[in-house]
Amino acid sequence: MSEIQFLIDREKCSGCGRCAADCQRRVLEIRDGKAVVVNEYCFKCGHCLAICPENAVTFTGSTDEIWEISGRQVFLDEYSLIAHLKARRSVRQFKDTPVEKKKIDKIIEAGRLSPTASNSQNVRYIVVQKEIDAMEDAVLAQYKSDIELPHTYSPERLKRGFLFHNAPLVILVISPSEINGCLAAMSMELMAEALGLGTVYVGLFTKPANQNVKLRESLGLTEEEKIASCLAIGYSNIKFLRTAPKKAANVGWR
Secondary structure, three states, X not given: OOXXXXXXXXXXXXXXXXXXXXXXXXXEEEEOOEEEEOOOOOOOOOXXXXXXXXXXXXXXXXXXXXXXXXXXXXXXXHHHHHHHHHHXXXXXXXXXXXXXXXXXXXXXXXXXXXXXXXXXXXXXXXXXXXXXXXXXXXHHHHHHHOOOOOOOOOHHHOOOOOOOOOOOEEEEEEEOOHHHHHHHHHHHHHHHHHOOOEEEEOHHHHHHHHHOHHHHHHHOOOOOOEEEEEEEEEOEOOOOOOOOOOOOOOOOOO
């Protein structure tokens, strides 16, 4: 993030103090009626830019487009959201139809826009299409040799299609922080479904893949990085007609 810098236009700054009050790192203070930088602890979260009523803050070193959202704070109504969450299902039957590049780009964009701790933005993505079979074979070999298969699965199922369900697209979410990676994966799943695609989290892949030295090397993972999440994506070959029941929330009140 060191290449991104922010600037304060002193002529535009009204000294209202909103940026300083919302600055997590206490980088800004109001002095002589203007916002000034008082330390170098900024992690470029952009809150100062987003909150300034005078638009006195600009960021350099980034080509990301800034959208004006004044007067529009709610983008998704509660009923639409709860309906989507109740209706979403893990898809394990996919059509033999490739996912368009423009849709893959939008799924990645949803991951990019997800929050990360301290604005580290330390999540990257590996899009797998041509090497899906080879990657699945490598992990299936681990299950057949030195990894115990969960008791709910029989060894006879260990063949191609067991992990990725013949999906035409697999996206690996890579990060040193599993939390950051999983947050990105959730946003990506929502975007995929908004684009008319089905998804499934492939948890049986991530643990053995992270332990597979040759696979990690082929994917270019650093020592600190891990596969935080694995999404198999494609056009669903089934249609769900109703929601399914879930347990009531287990809530403690203090």
